[in-house]
Amino acid sequence: MAVKRKYGYYPDNFELQSFCAKYKLPANKVVSILDLFINKPIGQKDEQWIVLNSTLLRKLVGNIYKDIIVALTDYKVIEVNRSYKVGEYSMSYKLLDKYQFANELSKYPLVGGHLNVSLAKTNSRKIFKRYLEDLKLSKIKRRTELPEIIFNTKYRILIHWFKTNKLVIDKDKAVKLLHEKNFKENEPNKYLSYLAAIKMIEDKNYYLKSDRNGRFYSSITNLPKALRSCLSYDGEELVGTDVSNTQPLLLGELCDSVKLNQLKHSKNIIVNELMFNKFINHLNDYPSDLLEYKTLVQEGKLYESFIGIAPNFDRDVVKANMVKIINDRGYNDIKEKKILREALKQKFPTISMLLDLLKSVDHHYSSSTLMSLESWNFVQYFPEIFSYKEANQNIPLFTIHDCFFTTKSKIDYLESEIEAFFQNNLMIHIPLKREVYD
Known part of the structure; x- marks a missing residue:
C-alpha cells in the first residue's frame, strides 16, 4: 500500500x-x-x-x-x-x-475527477482478501500490496510527521549541491530521481509506501546523503544517526531458536528441514563463537577481526565482501569472497551455518529476512515505543531504513533513547554513527 x-x-x-x-x-x-x-x-x-x-x-x-x-x-x-x-x-x-x-x-x-466511494470500498475489500490469501504462500512468492488499513496502522508514527507538512527542503541549496558534486555525470541513472525527490518534498507531494519486507519508503529515501543537509523540520535542521553494521548485527540476533521457529511457521523463511533441525540443536549447545561474534559487532570491531587474513584485506575490503557473502547465492566467484567465506566458517561457524540455512532453498531469504528484521526493529517497533512517552510526542522522527532523523537540538536525546530501547528490549548495545554530510 x-x-x-x-x-x-x-x-x-x-x-x-x-x-x-x-x-x-x-x-x-x-x-x-x-x-x-x-x-x-x-x-x-x-x-x-x-x-x-x-x-x-x-x-x-x-x-x-x-x-x-x-x-x-x-x-x-x-x-x-x-x-x-x-x-x-x-x-x-x-x-x-x-x-x-x-x-x-x-x-x-495524477488524479482527476470525483472519487467513487463505493468502488473504492469494493477494491479495498478485494485487496484485503488477496492479502490474506497471499499470507498462505511463502514470503518470496507474495505479491499483494499491504491493505490501506494495515499500512496506516503499521507506519502511523512515521506517516504522522509527514502529514504535519513541516518538512522542508532548501531547493536552491539542494540543486546547487547536485551540480557542484556532478551527480549528473557521476550517477546518471539516479540523477532524475534525485531531482524528483527534491521537487516532491518541495511540493509536499510525499510518496509513502512499503515493500513485502516491511521497509518504509518516502520522498527522503531517494535523497543522496549529501542532500540530506538541505532538510529541516519546522525551521530547524534535520540530523541523522544510523545503525552501524546493521546486517551483521541482525544476523547475530537471528541466532535464536524461538525467532527462527516463528519465521518458519509463518512461512517467512522456507529452509531445508534437516539443516534447520541441525542448526537449532547447535544453538541449544550455546556456541561460544556466537558470543564472541556479537561482542565484536556491538563494539564495531567485526570487520577489523578479519584484517590480515590476506595481504590486501583492509577494513573496506572486508566490509564490501562481507555484505556480498551475506546476500549472494553462496558461490565464490571472486578470490576475496572465497578467502573471507572460509575465514568466517572457521572463526564464526554459527553465523556461517545460519547463512547456509537461510540460503538452503532460495538465497533471497537471507537478505529478505534481514530487511524484515531491520524494518520491524527500526521502523515499526522503536518508533511505536518511542511515541508512547509523552515527552517524545513533539519530537519529529523520520527514518531511512536503518537511519533515524530528528531536529538538531534533539539528536543527542534521540540517540540515548535508541540505545536504551535496544539495551532494555533486546539486550544489545546498538552501535550508532552520526551522519556527516560532505
Whole structure:
C-alpha cells in the first residue's frame, strides 16, 4: 500500500501537451508511465533500463498502457527491448538520453475527477482478501500490496510527521549541491530521481509506501546523503544517526531458536528441514563463537577481526565482501569472497551455518529476512515505543531504513533513547554513527 501522490513528474523537455494531442492520450496516464522511469518501482535497479510488466502497467493506467508505450516509442521518448520470456522476465524500457539527462522536471496532477466511494470500498475489500490469501504462500512468492488499513496502522508514527507538512527542503541549496558534486555525470541513472525527490518534498507531494519486507519508503529515501543537509523540520535542521553494521548485527540476533521457529511457521523463511533441525540443536549447545561474534559487532570491531587474513584485506575490503557473502547465492566467484567465506566458517561457524540455512532453498531469504528484521526493529517497533512517552510526542522522527532523523537540538536525546530501547528490549548495545554530510 502507498499514500498516493498528487503529482507525477516527467522531463521538462518532453512536449506533453503536443504529444497527447497528437496521439489522443490522457496526459495524467502518460505522466504516470513516464514517472516510472524517474521514481522507479521498488525492487528496480538503478539502471537506465527498467522492467515494466503488463500487470504493473495495467494496474497503473489500465489497458491503455499499450497505446501509450507504442506512442512513446514512435515519438522517440523511450526505447523498448522486446526480448522477454513468459514467467521469467518481462520486456524492458529506457528513456532516450535526450530525456534521461534533462536539466529539470515538470509535474502534472495524477488524479482527476470525483472519487467513487463505493468502488473504492469494493477494491479495498478485494485487496484485503488477496492479502490474506497471499499470507498462505511463502514470503518470496507474495505479491499483494499491504491493505490501506494495515499500512496506516503499521507506519502511523512515521506517516504522522509527514502529514504535519513541516518538512522542508532548501531547493536552491539542494540543486546547487547536485551540480557542484556532478551527480549528473557521476550517477546518471539516479540523477532524475534525485531531482524528483527534491521537487516532491518541495511540493509536499510525499510518496509513502512499503515493500513485502516491511521497509518504509518516502520522498527522503531517494535523497543522496549529501542532500540530506538541505532538510529541516519546522525551521530547524534535520540530523541523522544510523545503525552501524546493521546486517551483521541482525544476523547475530537471528541466532535464536524461538525467532527462527516463528519465521518458519509463518512461512517467512522456507529452509531445508534437516539443516534447520541441525542448526537449532547447535544453538541449544550455546556456541561460544556466537558470543564472541556479537561482542565484536556491538563494539564495531567485526570487520577489523578479519584484517590480515590476506595481504590486501583492509577494513573496506572486508566490509564490501562481507555484505556480498551475506546476500549472494553462496558461490565464490571472486578470490576475496572465497578467502573471507572460509575465514568466517572457521572463526564464526554459527553465523556461517545460519547463512547456509537461510540460503538452503532460495538465497533471497537471507537478505529478505534481514530487511524484515531491520524494518520491524527500526521502523515499526522503536518508533511505536518511542511515541508512547509523552515527552517524545513533539519530537519529529523520520527514518531511512536503518537511519533515524530528528531536529538538531534533539539528536543527542534521540540517540540515548535508541540505545536504551535496544539495551532494555533486546539486550544489545546498538552501535550508532552520526551522519556527516560532505
